[in-house]
Amino acid sequence: MTFSDQSGSAVRFEWGEEAVRSLAPHCDAVVIVDVLSFSTATDVALGRGGVVFPYRWKDESAHRFAARHGALLASRERKAGGYSLSPASLATLPPGSRLVLPSPNGATLSVLAQQAGAQVFTACLRNAPAVAAYIGARYRCMLVVAADERWQGGTLRPAVEDLWGAGAVISELYSGESHGNDRPTCSPEARAATDAFLAVQSRLPDALAACSSGRELIERGSGEDLAWAAAFGVSGAVPLLQGGAYCSASR
Template sequence: MPLSPDQPTQQRYEVRFDWGREGLRSIAHGAGVIVVIDAISFTTTVEMGVALGLEVQPYEGLRHEAEVAAAAGEFSDARLAGRRGDPGVSLSPSSMTEQNVADFGASRAVVPSLNGSRLTALAATHGVPVLAASLRNRTAVARWIFDYQQRIGRRAMVAIVAAGETRTDETVRFAVEDLLTAGAVIDALGKVGVDACSPEAAAACAAYTGLERGIRHMFTASVSGGELLNERQGDDIAVAYQTDVSTTVPVLVDGVYVDASAHEVAERVAAMR
């Protein structure tokens, strides 16, 4: 029998996994933490920007809408980041360098993306901590979730949602890089003891552990990787498949991704309970 997007699924499990905005709507019921994954590029870009001290504001609409809003001065002190491949700070994770961030001229970047930013906007409506995960920070994200559970004194259910890629008709295309990154986060959660996985989450984890040694090839040879190579954006792939190189955990506070390690951020996140 077909399920509606709003029908709760995987409710018995501590760690859940699904795809896109429709999947998020079904697994977020009762969740205490939501983990958003858009490996090439949005959540990798967020992690790298936040690690350099930049606040990242996901835009809930499309790129052309963000450009209209920026022209109208709607972003206040924030600045609109460029398109992938534009000079300076942009959607490309490889654009997040110390020099580009220093030259950006604002402490907050508005970053639209077809997948990750819109998925984040929906996740924010659930009123629980929302984290941006990539291969780069997958263990740091898992440890943050474990510590968060200790702070609140209960097992907060974890909804992990992979963005996938959006076709022109708004249907979601399977993205192997998002599947493997989700599996990597689920694997890291298991290692810290957050391991009551749904079958869907367990399958994603098995995909990662089974293919871990070939991650570089999988990212490069995937449909998304091929598209980026054709656009001469291979540097974005190269940073996205780096694993456990960052301890930065971006958490969404008042619609903006910031570093979860900041004391004032921790206090505001605790208030979400």
């Protein structure tokens, strides 16, 4: 434990892989937030009655992994047709589907968090209230991790949409609706994420379209995914990582 572990706070917030490695072993529950688009795609897939296997690499090993689990493999490219990280592509996923969803960010953090021994969830703007209500009623110490993007050199590029998504979860945890007057203590980092979300809550579609990741999706012809990602609170799915796959947690 160090000065950076946010100890003493029930709700903690940090960024990326190092946060998972350093803080997850000391928390009961870890929530991975990758709004554009692993977490949003997972929410849509579970809403269709599917399960999602997070996978770290977008290479040939993903084909072997999918075959081993009797699962469909999402395409590497959003516009290639079929299922992919595009939430819109999963709108017609057949109920009961098993889907491998490779992602260097959200999926990677999910795998690392599970290895740390915590209960692992993933959340986005669509299901932030549902995830917060579930974990707030069951766990004492919670870590919310904003995924990230990468600069060309491989270093972390904080993605503001993940900050907003994390803040959405934390704001619901702290709202008191699930706790009465027994609100959890939030670290300053967690409070900052909440403030960032509240600043854009009333204009999420415009904010997502204007941020760097949103502009990239629009430029690549996947702007329709932004509407799926910006639909705050429309989903009751609570994706819990069990046996290597995200499935809907039992209420």
